[in-house]
Amino acid sequence: MVLFVLASCADQDDANELARLTASNRLGTGDSARDFLTEEHFSEIVMEVVYVESVPPSDVALEHLVEFINEHCYKSRGVEIVKRAIPSPDGEFYSVEQVDSLERELRTQYNAKNRLAMFVLYLDGSYQDLEDKSPNSGFGVVLGVSYRNTSFAIFKERINTMGSSRSYALESTVLKHEFSHLLGLVNVGTKMQSDHIDPEHGHHCNVEDCLMNYHVEIGWEFSGWNRDPQLPQLDSQCIADLRANGGK
């Protein structure tokens, strides 16, 4: 899922140093696609992972994400992971605005020199869409949400309740899906080279078994993933988009 947080009005805060430093990490989803894909401005990534202590990330899933980054992005100095646990914010439900304000509180890594900083928030509870009144809003649960140019949230408790014995497989797939939104897929910062957008489901791919199909985000057929070693991958059209925007 891709959501946009409305920019708050400029105020005195904008004048202070922190605001200046953080501004480049507070843009919209897809705005840093080329910075992730190419080495023009950044040759390494620091991935800050903050998680509610009851729902820690799977190390295997994070490794899969790093492999995925190396597969599609030019980052000769690699990816560094910085992890930290937090107590539960006591949220049963989180709106995208709440997720965004948690990031303001918790995030410590911002872009610096040739290091591109990203922020991954692992939450307990569920995502709550306060605005969406569309017929699809009650359809399944949301496992992840991308809401800014360098950040996304993972609803790990929801992933755990999917009951898969290989829950890391679902977790790593959701991580890669959300990260691909930061890479500008589909048509959100990285221009489509062919028409493969799913018009009913926002910035998703219309190829059924593609990693960027919207089904991935709601754990579609997750039970089958216990048997099938083949996890969803980007299809050739999504990869062509990334390459046209400077990716591998």
Ligand SMILES: [Zn+2]
């Ligand atoms: Zn999505």
Ligand SMILES: [Zn+2]
């Ligand atoms: Zn695709």
